[in-house]
Amino acid sequence: MGTLHEVATDTEEIETVEPRCASGHSTRAVHGGVRRKKAYNALHTPIVQTATYTFSDTQDLIDFMESKTWGDGHEREEYGRYGNPTVSAVEARLAALDGGEDAVLYSSGMNAVTSILLAVLPAGAHIVMTSDCYRRTRQFCLTFLKRFGIETTVVENGDYDALEAAIIPKKTRFIISESPTNPYLRIADLERIAYLGQQYRVMTLIDSTFATPINQRPIEWGIDFVVHSATKYLSGHNDLLAGVIIGRKDRIKALRDARGVLGGVVDPQNAFLLDRGIKTLGVRVRQQNANALAVARFLEAHPKIQRVWYPGLESHPDHHIAVAQMEGFGGVVSFEVDGDLYRTGKFIDAMRIPYIAPSLGGVESLIEQPALMSYYEKTTEERLALGIKDNLVRFALGIEETDDLLADLEQALATI
Numbered sequence: 389m390g391t392l393h394e395v396a397t398d399t400e401e402i403e404t405v406e407p408r409c410a411s412g413h414s415t416r417a418v419h420g421g422v423r424r425k426k427a428y429n430a431l432h433t434p435i436v437q438t439a440t441y442t443f444s445d446t447q448d449l450i451d452f453m454e455s456k457t458w459g460d461g462h463e464r465e466e467y468g469r470y471g472n473p474t475v476s477a478v479e480a481r482l483a484a485l486d487g488g489e490d491a492v493l494y495s496s497g498m499n500a501v502t503s504i505l506l507a508v509l510p511a512g513a514h515i516v517m518t519s520d521c522y523r524r525t526r527q528f529c530l531t532f533l534k535r536f537g538i539e540t541t542v543v544e545n546g547d548y549d550a551l552e553a554a555i556i557p558k559k560t561r562f563i564i565s566e567s568p569t570n571p572y573l574r575i576a577d578l579e580r581i582a583y584l585g586q587q588y589r590v591m592t593l594i595d596s597t598f599a600t601p602i603n604q605r606p607i608e609w610g611i612d613f614v615v616h617s618a619t620k621y622l623s624g625h626n627d628l629l630a631g632v633i634i635g636r637k638d639r640i641k642a643l644r645d646a647r648g649v650l651g652g653v654v655d656p657q658n659a660f661l662l663d664r665g666i667k668t669l670g671v672r673v674r675q676q677n678a679n680a681l682a683v684a685r686f687l688e689a690h691p692k693i694q695r696v697w698y699p700g701l702e703s704h705p706d707h708h709i710a711v712a713q714m715e716g717f718g719g720v721v722s723f724e725v726d727g728d729l730y731r732t733g734k735f736i737d738a739m740r741i742p743y744i745a746p747s748l749g750g751v752e753s754l755i756e757q758p759a760l761m762s763y764y765e766k767t768t769e770e771r772l773a774l775g776i777k778d779n780l781v782r783f784a785l786g787i788e789e790t791d792d793l794l795a796d797l798e799q800a801l802a803t804i
């Protein structure tokens with residue numbers, strides 16, 4: 389019989405075990421990262437729901453202060469803002485999935501984006517960003533960072549000469565891009581962006597949320613940082629918000645230290661749910677890829693659809709880059725209905741399977757009209773200037789049966 393204290397320290401018997409096999413995507417999603425001997429031999433990483441961690445005596449505290457090297461995986465934790473075992477397990481799994489050395493988890497995708505820029509950029513720095521990056525990322529750079537004297541140049545997506553010309557030597561610190569983008573699913577040439585970054589010593593950051601590490605791994609093309617809104621495909625169930633940045637070990641350590649200052653930590657409960665979601669990422673994304681491709685082809689052949697945007701279609705302007713760079717084309721399809729704002733809304737209302745909601749990447753299909761969802765306060769003319777047509781629909785496919793989704797589209801289009 390152990391004393392109460394010995395029972396309580398059972399979870400400290402942590403040893404690191406290499407993942408048994410980590411080659412294919414789904415194998416990495418289930419087994420990737422660092423395996424630790426779990427409390428009570430439980431298979432799952434426990435939810436370590438604590439704000440702080442205790443020291444057995446003063447010498448224990450002094451030993452910790454002398455030896456700590458944060459970000460080392462199986463180091464002990466000190467305080468919840470600096471580390472949590474449930475969170476660390478998810479970080480290791482996400483790093484393995486995206487082919488990076490380490491990862492740092494945040495309370496939301498936007499928190500990941502704002503934290504890295506606040507942590508890294510000096511006053512007077514300059515950012516080059518491609519157009520149709522996530523709306524709030526653009527807003528943060530163009531308005532918030534501008535207040536700190538940090539300027540952002542936005543260049544047309546796909547114009548690499550303009551991107552190169554926008555770089556100001558010694559001043560530009562980041563090239564920020566996204567692939568695929570929202571809502572037109574434009575694909576960035578990652579190798580080209582990575583090359584420009586290396587040539588001009590500018591750090592490169594790709595928001596890879598729409599792709600997932602199953603379909604695209606920017607680090608393999610030489611990109612420095614990958615960011616995901618883990619709210620979307622990674623968690624996959626529309627039930628939590630989280631964000632992650634993946635990159636080189638020393639850089640992620642700096643970001644983790646900065647997270648301890650900025651405070652954007654994810655709750656251990658959410659980290660556990662995210663970990664559970666990631667394990668099925670491979671099967672979910674493959675079904676979503678298949679659904680989206682089938683829906684894109686169906687819509688392209690339909691007389692009541694004017695145009696379909698999907699990188700898996702030959703008609704998409706970036707199809708050739710997508711084929712070279714991606715293993716699947718993702719689960720989002722955008723299209724233009726033959727009609728105005730109201731006829732398009734009538735079609736959406738006739739759809740029975742998808743919910744009307746923003747977001748994407750979960751098991752449930754979601755559908756929305758960007759003109760009403762994200763740009764409601766603008767006029768038709770203002771929206772057009774931003775490239776958002778009134779008849780545009782964004783369909784984020786879930787994991788439902790393909791035939792059911794096609795039949796639903798067929799009946800809904802028959803009503804208009």
Ligand SMILES: *Cc1c(COP(=O)(O)O)cnc(C)c1O
Pocket residue numbers: 496497498499522566570595597598617618619620629630631
């Ligand atoms: C949703 C999203 C974000 C923001 O993530 P949150 O988790 O909602 O903060 C950033 N980038 C892209 C591409 C997204 O889709």
